[in-house]
Amino acid sequence: EVQLLESGGGLVQPGGSLRLSCAASGFTFRSYVMSWVRQAPGKGLQWVSSISGSGISTFYADSVKGRFTISRDNSKNTLYLQMNSLRAEDTAVYYCAKRQVGEYYFDYWGQGTLVTVSS
Amino acid sequence: QSALTQPASVSGSPGQSITISCTGTSSDVGGYNYVSWYQQHPGKAPKLMIYDVSNRPSGVSDRFSGSKSDNTASLTISGLHAEDEADYYCSSYTSSSTPYVFGTGTKVTVL
Numbered sequence: 001e002v003q004l005l006e007s008g009g010g011l012v013q014p015g016g017s018l019r020l021s022c023a024a025s026g027f028t029f030r031s032y033v034m035s036w037v038r039q040a041p042g043k044g045l046q047w048v049s050s051i052s053g054s055g056i057s058t059f060y061a062d063s064v065k066g067r068f069t070i071s072r073d074n075s076k077n078t079l080y081l082q083m084n085s086l087r088a089e090d091t092a093v094y095y096c097a098k099r100q101v102g103e104y105y106f107d108y109w110g111q112g113t114l115v116t117v118s119s
Numbered sequence: 120q121s122a123l124t125q126p127a128s129v130s131g132s133p134g135q136s137i138t139i140s141c142t143g144t145s146s147d148v149g150g151y152n153y154v155s156w157y158q159q160h161p162g163k164a165p166k167l168m169i170y171d172v173s174n175r176p177s178g179v180s181d182r183f184s185g186s187k188s189d190n191t192a193s194l195t196i197s198g199l200h201a202e203d204e205a206d207y208y209c210s211s212y213t214s215s216s217t218p219y220v221f222g223t224g225t226k227v228t229v230l
Contacts, residue, residue: 035219037165044122045157045165045208047219061217095164104212104219105155107176109164 002026002108004096009113016086016117022079022096022110030054030074033099035106036081038092046092049081050099064090086117120215123148123222125208130228131199139225141192141209147220149190153212156185156194160205168207169194196227204229 008020035050097106157165169185209222
């Protein structure tokens, strides 16, 4: 059974940093593109970042480029999102999501972790 | 990249059919057969309902179906059930600077 479990969310002041983690199980982690998708309170879904199975290729939404860094440790089956220079508009539930091979949809999602940026 | 356009809300009575539209451009919905649909109940993670315009993942009821015409994709829910009440989001691959774009979301209410 595929499981994705996010952690690391919390309250942080504007300008601060936070690192999110997503522990994966139930599939061959290194074979799949993984992504982060966020949802601000009461708002819709927004793609944030993706990383290839090897970790060599990374992609970012314009709104987080230069501030967020996606990475993965395939030996630990874990996905990360390092978030720096956080802004109030980064407040959201952050979901990690697995992308199906060769496709452009997310077949499994974690339960999400809430990041609140506020003074 | 602008979000795909969905109606804010759609409602129907149990047993009825409803259709949710998702309008994009030739750079996303109209240009690729990579439209997917997600169901999200309050406080829960999104769940994949339709992928590649009209395919259903294993375990998803055949009451859910998808289609596309030009720059608009549609999700139809037939024989509406109370548990179908949720938010629904479309998504598409896009040739813009970001590879994925989501819709604005539609709240489905079962009357």
